[in-house]
Amino acid sequence: MPEHLRRRAAWAGLLTFGPDAIAVGPCALALLGVQGLPWRIMPQAALPGARETRSRDGVLLRQFDDGMTVQRIDGRYVATPDWALAQAVPELDRRHAVALMDSAQQRGLLDGRGLARAHDQARGRRGVARTHSWWELSDRRAESPLETFARLDCQDAGVAPDDLQVVIADDAGEFLARGDLGWRLPGGRWLIAEIDGAEVHAAPEALFHDRRRQNRLVASRGVDVLRFTARDLRSAGHVGAEVRAFLARARGSVRSSTRFRSLSAG
Template sequence: MPPQLQVIASGQEGLISAKQLDEIGVDASWRYRLVRQCRLTRVTQGVFDTVLVPPEQRSRADVLDHLRRRPAWLGLLAGGPGSTAVGVCALALYEAKGLPRTIRPEVVAPDGKWRPPRDGIVFRKLGNLATTELRDTFRIASVTHALARGVAQLRRDDAVAVMDDLLHAGKITVDDLARAHELARGHRNVEATHPWWCLADGRSESPLESAARLACLDAGIPPDALQLVVRDTNGRFLGRIDLAWRLPDGTWLLVEIDGAEVHGTPEAVFRDRNRQNSLVSAGGSRILRFTGKDIRSRMTTTLSELLRQSGWIAGAYDDHGQPAILGAHPAARGRLL
């Protein structure tokens, strides 16, 4: 196959269009032979996959992100030059974390008119849509317009995780989020999403942390602080904690959410162990660790019981975002710097 074929496809999650193939000299008869030889796979009319392994069986390092971006490119290539990625597909191209594994291809055709679905690809009608250029002749909805259409297509936890990530990465501001919420009004199924928009918090550093925070909110135990910086009495940095509760006796209940991607390597295990030893040695806190499987079960049950026994009251602590001192005198234990 021509080397240009793989160069083009590599930037489109392995996909390439018939028009692009024509432009590099791979005409219809040549494409037919490549498909017969199992060197190309026809995905939909006018779109081919250069990766012969079925998507659900692929094992590349970034396979989840690849599986989310691939439908976006499928829609764009099926729509043709001038097409615009919208909704959840646009969010995938913005590399927002927290999206579901399976995404439906969604695109606005070059003429902006509605078309009937084809092979699972949904063609939207162009409305008042702000777009920007995406590689050559394709376009992508602005991040605010992508959120405005995409949030209503997601489950609550996924939608909040996406908003958290975009805020944390600096791809949107709080004002952008408010504007996206306004733009969302009037879209189908948006009514149920109105409470979700105020739950976004850019301090969450991963979808797992977002899910843990939401689980705690649902259980009636909202964290007093997120990404709490803790120091010892000498001012030495001990760590930054995912979720924290200030207890009535001045101590802290600290919770870390361990995801395999960040905490699963031997280096991470060694680092986490040293940090936990430092926190425990400093005194004035109790630290617990949970995984993604614990979030909607053991985590909330355990934390609810501990907080109930301590006499903790939701909203009694005012988080100013300042570091907490561990191991201070009992009268000042947990006091902020």
């Protein structure tokens, strides 16, 4: 599993440079449980005291950041979430960077002030200039990296969601389900985009829960549903284009029937 490989890379960095080594950047985020990293990350660590040790055995030794705060995980030193983000974001593409910010906030590892602090700590690093606008895109309501990717795709297509984690109720006001991304339609209706992760199809319990939730959404007379998977998000622009096309049609006429489309079949 990618998560296992990323954690192994983080431990390789720590073990290479001994008990004083500090997991930093993507490796620290992997050990902190933050989601949204690329499939493969480079083993890397830092040593306190600006030692003159060089990178070795395929492990990158990073310069120790003055003022960096650390915590202990399984007996080893790990950069705190704000510093880890500051180190990692300038080296990543936008969607992975924003997914990491979303996950760190969603998991309660830092709040808005902590994210702003991470942004400040990232200033002056190589590659940070292109990332300044990314920090404002983070939303702690995203519950998976795929949701983040889909949200960014729609923003780039000019159809940013009106809301996230949209609560759908029946005519009596009773809770039916919650949708990942939502857009308001004429007549008080909603377009809901459901983002299915790989783990949904791997775990029978999760699959059952997901199907039941989607059945409730489809059964609601006030909801249209588009369903996407990781495959749909491999190519930038696909999800945004599908949503934009649907909204162009739906906002031109009030629909009275509920539709369900699986865009990943085949």
